Amino acid sequence: xxxxxxxxxxxxxxxxxxxxxxxxxxxxxxxxxxxxxxxxxxxxxxxxxxxxxxxxxxxxxxxxxxxxxxxxxxxxxxxxxxxxxxxxxxxxxxxxxxxxxxxxxxxxxxxxxxxxxxxxxxxxxxxxxxxxxxxxxxxxxxxxxxxxxxxxxxxxxxxxxxxxxxxxxxxxxxxxxxxxxxxxxxxxxxxxxxxxxxxxxxxxxxxxxxxxxxxxxxxxxxxxxxxxxxxxxxxxxxxxxxxxxxxxxxxxxxxxxxxxxxxxxxxxxxxxxxxxxxxxxxxxxxxxxxxxxxxxxxxxxxxxxxxxxxxxxxxxxxxxxxxxxxxxxxxxxxxxxxxxxxxxxxxxxxxxxxxxxxxxxxxxxxxxxxxxxxxxxxxxxxxxxxxxxxxxxxxxxxxxxxxxxxxxxxxxxxxxxxxxxxxxxxxxxxxxxxxxxxxxxxxxxxxxxx
Amino acid sequence: xxxxxxxxxxxxxxxxxxxxxxxxxxxxxxxxxxxxxxxxxxxxxxxxxxxxxxxxxxxxxxxxxxxxxxxxxxxxxxxxxxxxxxxxxxxxxxxxxxxxxxxxxxxxxxxxxxxxxxxxxxxxxxxxxxxxxxxxxxxxxxxxxxxxxxxxxxxxxxxxxxxxxxxxxxxxxxxxxxxxxxxxxxxxxxxxxxxxxxxxxxxxxxxxxxxxxxxxxxxxxxxxxxxxxxxxxxxxxxxxxxxxxxxxxxxxxxxxxxxxxxxxxxxxxxxxxxxxxxxxxxxxxxxxxxxxxxxxx
Numbered sequence: 140x141x142x143x144x145x146x147x148x149x150x151x152x153x154x155x156x157x158x159x160x161x162x163x164x165x166x167x168x169x170x171x172x173x174x175x176x177x178x179x180x181x182x183x184x185x186x187x188x189x190x191x192x193x194x195x196x197x198x199x200x201x202x203x204x205x206x207x208x209x210x211x212x213x214x215x216x217x218x219x220x221x222x223x224x225x226x227x228x229x230x231x232x233x234x235x236x237x238x239x240x241x242x243x244x245x246x247x248x249x250x251x252x253x254x255x256x257x258x259x260x261x262x263x264x265x266x267x268x269x270x271x272x273x274x275x276x277x278x279x280x281x282x283x284x285x286x287x288x289x290x291x292x293x294x295x296x297x298x299x300x301x302x303x304x305x306x307x308x309x310x311x312x313x314x315x316x317x318x319x320x321x322x323x324x325x326x327x328x329x330x331x332x333x334x335x336x337x338x339x340x341x342x343x344x345x346x347x348x349x350x351x352x353x354x355x356x357x358x359x360x361x362x363x364x365x366x367x368x369x370x371x372x373x374x375x376x377x378x379x380x381x382x383x384x385x386x387x388x389x390x391x392x393x394x395x396x397x398x399x400x401x402x403x404x405x406x407x408x409x410x411x412x413x414x415x416x417x418x419x420x421x422x423x424x425x426x427x428x429x430x431x432x433x434x435x436x437x438x439x440x441x442x443x444x445x446x447x448x449x450x451x452x453x454x455x456x457x458x459x460x461x462x463x464x465x466x467x468x469x470x471x472x473x474x475x476x477x478x479x480x481x482x483x484x485x486x487x488x489x490x491x492x493x494x495x496x497x498x499x500x501x502x503x504x505x506x507x508x509x510x511x512x513x514x515x516x517x518x519x520x521x522x523x524x525x526x527x528x529x530x531x532x533x534x535x536x537x538x539x540x541x542x543x544x545x546x547x548x549x550x551x552x553x554x555x556x557x558x559x560x561x562x563x564x565x566x567x568x569x570x571x572x573x574x575x576x577x578x579x580x581x582x583x584x585x586x587x588x589x
Numbered sequence: 590x591x592x593x594x595x596x597x598x599x600x601x602x603x604x605x606x607x608x609x610x611x612x613x614x615x616x617x618x619x620x621x622x623x624x625x626x627x628x629x630x631x632x633x634x635x636x637x638x639x640x641x642x643x644x645x646x647x648x649x650x651x652x653x654x655x656x657x658x659x660x661x662x663x664x665x666x667x668x669x670x671x672x673x674x675x676x677x678x679x680x681x682x683x684x685x686x687x688x689x690x691x692x693x694x695x696x697x698x699x700x701x702x703x704x705x706x707x708x709x710x711x712x713x714x715x716x717x718x719x720x721x722x723x724x725x726x727x728x729x730x731x732x733x734x735x736x737x738x739x740x741x742x743x744x745x746x747x748x749x750x751x752x753x754x755x756x757x758x759x760x761x762x763x764x765x766x767x768x769x770x771x772x773x774x775x776x777x778x779x780x781x782x783x784x785x786x787x788x789x790x791x792x793x794x795x796x797x798x799x800x801x802x803x804x805x806x807x808x809x810x811x812x813x814x815x816x817x818x819x820x821x822x823x824x825x826x827x828x829x830x831x832x833x834x835x836x837x838x839x840x841x842x843x844x845x846x847x848x849x850x851x852x853x854x855x856x857x858x859x860x861x862x863x864x865x866x867x868x869x870x871x872x873x874x875x876x877x878x879x880x881x882x883x884x885x886x
Contacts, residue, residue, distance in 0.1 A: 249849060249850045250849070252640050253849075363832070415746050415747060416746075417743075417747075417831075418743040418745050418747065419746065551852055552852040554852075555846070555850050556847055556854060556857075559834065560663060560664055560834060560835075563834055564663065567835065567836075581660075581661035585657050
């Protein structure tokens with residue numbers, strides 16, 4: 140019942156920090172008003188050939204015709220959820236048709252630059268944080284401030300997290316989800332495990348699970364990003380939220396003692412992590428939890444997608460405290476949502492669709508179909524929430540500070556070309572932390588330019 | 590309709606236009622699709638362009654990208670090493686095996702057609718598909734290999750093994766390709782040469798190495814070039830396995846990871862691409878020298 144007000148408080152704590160952190164980056168100097176060039180053919184020739192979806196719309200008049208929607212929700216459950224929202228929207232708007240182009244999640248992210256500079260769909264899925272503001276400042280996203288004029292139920296903080304560096308809105312939040320340690324209630328009840336509050340308790344629990352023949356912490360990092368979550372959690376516990384923000388903004392020394400301590404702590408935890416993680420996807424790791432082969436799993440609440448029909452048995456706890464001076468009240472809860480193309484073929488229809496996606500009614504449909512996420516609109520009904528959704532909403536509302544995620548809070552070039560290989564290197568050879576952080580720092584200096 | 594060609598002046602205006610078109614269009618294509626992008630890539634490698642906005646936004650930053658690549662970019666040297674291993678395995682293992690199989694099949698052993706089809710089949714599959722097929726064998730938890738041997742090695746995930754696993758998969762395809770090329774060459778060898786060698790008392794081995802092999806010189810060069818090109822442009826297979834990370838770094842995957850992804854370090858990726866171009870040029874020059882020597886003879 141306290142959710143809307145405390146959620147505002149949560150979002151208020153989240154947005155200004157990250158906006159502040161990235162306000163004036165080197166890249167923002169290049170605001171080219173719509174001028175864009177096509178990437179040279181040779182450079183693109185190495186691409187794996189996944190085509191960007193072609194937008195095919197007949198430019199109709201006011202809110203009629205077809206709107207194209209580029210979706211990165213390629214997993215079964217969220218894909219069905221998007222389809223449910225689109226169906227509900229079409230029922231309300233007889234004159235409008237929506238064509239959904241779904242692209243594999245990872246491919247969508249990899250192609251985003253070419254996609255946005257080519258012929259993007261009228262409305263496309265994207266993330267809040269640095270990544271949203273970046274495209275807005277590059278003139279690759281359409282101003283949708285007027286959609287926000289009619290958007291009831293969105294908190295001021297949500298509005299801030301949808302606002303570009305120029306003060307206009309470019310983003311409609313759809314859902315968010317927290318990162319935490321997930322486990323199966325039935326397994327824990329059968330073995331008599333209790334939720335660990337500190338790092339030592341987590342280690343003890345892990346050893347107990349090992350003795351019981353379980354893999355303590357499921358782990359998969361084939362795609363490179365899931366382990367960023369582990370880094371973030373340990374960093375938030377060892378060094379706190381402010382350090383996270385400033386580290387992501389490139390203002391801290393990666394080779395310093397603080398980052399070293401994160402990796403050293405992580406190394407201590409590796410013995411209770413699932414082995415051979417670099418060949419395993421997060422889905423496979425989640426299935427080991429689902430099959431009761433592992434005891435817990437640090438992931439976003441989208442892990443529930445692998446528990447179709449068994450969501451009731453899934454529960455989570457906050458990543459335990461490591462340093463009592465830092466506490467454990469900082470968490471991660473990335474916001475997903477939608478943006479509009481710079482020059483949509485059907486602007487009126489696109490804005491109408493975005494308005495619906497952001498509305499309480501639209502989000503009710505969405506979170507009902509995908510119970511692993513929580514609606515961003517404060518007026519969305521919580522009555523139909525599963526226990527997990529309710530707990531997620533409360534968990535996020537009770538946190539003091541909320542980060543987005545490593546690859547959403549920092550520059551994409553740094554996240555993907557430096558941090559993914561670096562973290563995989565660490566998992567491969569956890570012993571050479573000194574050498575690792577020096578390499579990260581050298582590349583950080585080159586990329587951030589300071 | 591067809592007139593016999595007697596010199597450029599006898600061509601009608603229409604024919605001249607056609608000839609001009611036949612020269613201009615391919616030239617324009619080569620210049621526009623190969624040379625201009627290649628030169629632009631080299632130029633971009635000296636800038637910090639991020640792929641958004643116009644080229645004029647790119648800042649010239651000298652050789653910084655190159656010094657960064659060789660000094661502070663950890664995946665670079667492993668990638669060079671992996672490319673060289675790749676080349677060595679293709680050259681010393683896959684290609685000779687392909688040639689050997691071609692020679693055996695050419696001797697009309699039983700079921701020749703069957704073997705020919707069996708070995709050639711992988712070649713018609715896309716490398717991405719090859720990677721997937723071998724995943725069924727190499728997968729840690731469900732793969733055939735671990736099922737049969739009872740091991741728990743993560744063939745595609747463990748950096749100690751995954752390069753070799755990928756090389757097995759790629760050799761599987763490469764062998765068939767080389768076999769077909771070489772078989773075509775062997776079929777073209779004049780049988781009288783073999784008869785003459787046999788009459789002179791040459792053994793099978795001598796016949797092959799002293800007579801057939803030298804006669805096949807043009808095919809040998811094609812096989813060599815195909816091997817080198819296939820090794821340097823190796824990409825699809827490792828990309829499908831794990832995006833060329835974690836033990837499978839290749840220059841081509843580093844280029845893609847930097848240029849194509851959201852990262853969009855176009856300048857930096859172009860520097861890597863230019864390095865790849867330079868390495869390829871070494872082999873191209875060697876090839877051209879051999880071919881020109883052949884022609885001069």
